[in-house]
Amino acid sequence: MLHHAGARPRTPGRGRRASVVLVAGACVALATACGGTRSQAAASPTSGGLSVSYEAPARGGGAERDFLREHRPAEKVAEDVGGALRLRKAIAIVGRSCEKGDVPEYDPETRRIVLCYSYVAEVRSMFERAHDPDPAGRTAGVLTETLYHEVAHALVDTLGLAPTGREEDVADQFAAYRLIPRGPEGRAAVLAAADNYAQYARESRPEDVDLGAEHPPDAARAANYRCYLYGASEAEGSDGDASSDDDLVDGTVLTEERASLCEGEYGALRRGWDGLLGPYRRG
Ligand SMILES: [Zn+2]
Numbered sequence: 001m002l003h004h005a006g007a008r009p010r011t012p013g014r015g016r017r018a019s020v021v022l023v024a025g026a027c028v029a030l031a032t033a034c035g036g037t038r039s040q041a042a043a044s045p046t047s048g049g050l051s052v053s054y055e056a057p058a059r060g061g062g063a064e065r066d067f068l069r070e071h072r073p074a075e076k077v078a079e080d081v082g083g084a085l086r087l088r089k090a091i092a093i094v095g096r097s098c099e100k101g102d103v104p105e106y107d108p109e110t111r112r113i114v115l116c117y118s119y120v121a122e123v124r125s126m127f128e129r130a131h132d133p134d135p136a137g138r139t140a141g142v143l144t145e146t147l148y149h150e151v152a153h154a155l156v157d158t159l160g161l162a163p164t165g166r167e168e169d170v171a172d173q174f175a176a177y178r179l180i181p182r183g184p185e186g187r188a189a190v191l192a193a194a195d196n197y198a199q200y201a202r203e204s205r206p207e208d209v210d211l212g213a214e215h216p217p218d219a220a221r222a223a224n225y226r227c228y229l230y231g232a233s234e235a236e237g238s239d240g241d242a243s244s245d246d247d248l249v250d251g252t253v254l255t256e257e258r259a260s261l262c263e264g265e266y267g268a269l270r271r272g273w274d275g276l277l278g279p280y281r282r283g
Pocket of ligand 1: 149150153168171
């Protein structure tokens with residue numbers, strides 16, 4: 001259930017450390033998970049809801065923890081999902097220093113989503129390397145999408161959902177499902193993720209692409225996200241933002257041929273997640 005594949009080494013990394021020291025961090029009160037100061041309890045949650053905490057960085061990582069606290073992608077995702085759904089079990093999002101090469105991951109044994117400080121730095125450095133005019137904002141967007149992806153794994157696990165597609169595809173679709181309807185900021189996060197995947201794809205060697213891997217190739221994930229954005233705009237009638245919608249169909253990441261299917265794909269993913277989550281929706 002690692003988030004990224006492609007150019008990165010795959011490091012399962014589950015259960016690397018038996019003991020975890022958590023500092024008092026952000027705690028998003030949703031359902032019943034967050035009572036009082038976060039502590040060891042966040043590493044093995046026992047009650048329903050989503051919590052967010054940050055471990056003290058090991059070496060380096062202080063800037064990345066500050067970045068997460070400032071931009072609050074984890075808190076925003078926890079607030080959104082916890083506010084929309086009745087969750088049976090506690091799910092902890094934990095920012096921490098990981099070993100080199102670690103990527104975001106949901107661990108069903110501990111029901112923890114680990115967001116490594118090194119991953120924050122990696123994404124930001126990629127946008128800086130690409131001379132992106134807003135590396136901080138774009139990094140926050142990717143982190144938000146990443147967390148929705150991991151939360152989707154957590155929902156499948158803790159709610160016992162049964163998606164019929166490859167879970168990695170379905171998890172990406174969940175990110176689009178939650179982000180795209182939220183307006184410009186949500187759409188920008190999805191586009192940042194698409195661009196980040198496209199950059200991973202460009203920087204990969206052909207022999208690094210594993211078509212049989214758990215995740216689809218990075219280039220496919222980039223195309224999918226652009227497709228969902230384009231499909232949503234088509235479904236909404238492209239009111240006033242037609243030029244940027246057309247930019248999504250660049251002929252390279254997203255082709256005209258695929259784009260013609262995107263409205264249908266976006267509608268299908270919305271119906272799919274509506275159906276999966278219907279029994280757990282608040283209100
Ligand atoms: Zn995944």
